[in-house]
Amino acid sequence: MPSVRTYAIVAAAVAVTGIAGTFAAVQLRGGEEDIFAQCRTSQIAGGSAQIGGPFELVNAAGETVTDKDVITEPTLVYFGYTFCPDVCPFDTVRNADAVDILAERGYSVTPLFITIDPERDTPEAVGDFAANIHDRMIGLTGSPEQIKAASQAYRTYYNKQESDDEYYLVDHTTLTYLVLPDHGFVEFFRRDATPEQMADKTSCFVDAAK
DSSP states (O other): OOOHHHHHHHHTTSOOOOOOOGGGGOOOOOOTTOTTTTTOSOOOTTOGGGSOOOOEEEOTTSOEEEHHHHOSSSEEEEEEOTTOSSHHHHHHHHHHHHHHHHHHTTOOOEEEEEESOTTTOOHHHHHHHHHHHOTTOEEEBOOHHHHHHHHHHTTOOEEEOOOSSTTOOEEEOOOEEEEETTTEEEEEEOTTOOHHHHHHHHHHHHHHHO
């Protein structure tokens, strides 16, 4: 069976099936007092504070963790699921590539994967998925209630397709969120962002936060 990375390369040619969050289309600009103004190309109506916040989930070891436990440095947060046939492998590999580019430039950034399919994604499943993508990637799952709360905090969308098949699909938001420990959510990346573009923008935010 091919690795997740190999499959993701093939998946790059597949049409996007994820559904972007409703805020993604809003084009705004950084305010005059915004320390990240020079880095922003998009922003949230009402301010970036509308996105992100506390969550309580379960890690690959089956331990309950909070956002404070896992977001201890600049973090790229992605909501997906391990059975995703195309989009999630491509996006998470792209995020991992951005993390590697940043590491080469002297920036330490954590890739974080949060499932929106707790029915199938056990702690072991998200742990294996994350480990196959990047050795620093953190995989999180939880109860349906915990997953819903985390998704709502980040204003993401997901919807399980009606099917009796165990290989059902889940429609979901396909954005990646940049979160800084002392500032919370600061930026999002769409699927068409390259690893290099993500690295450039992430380093801008990290430098501005110093």
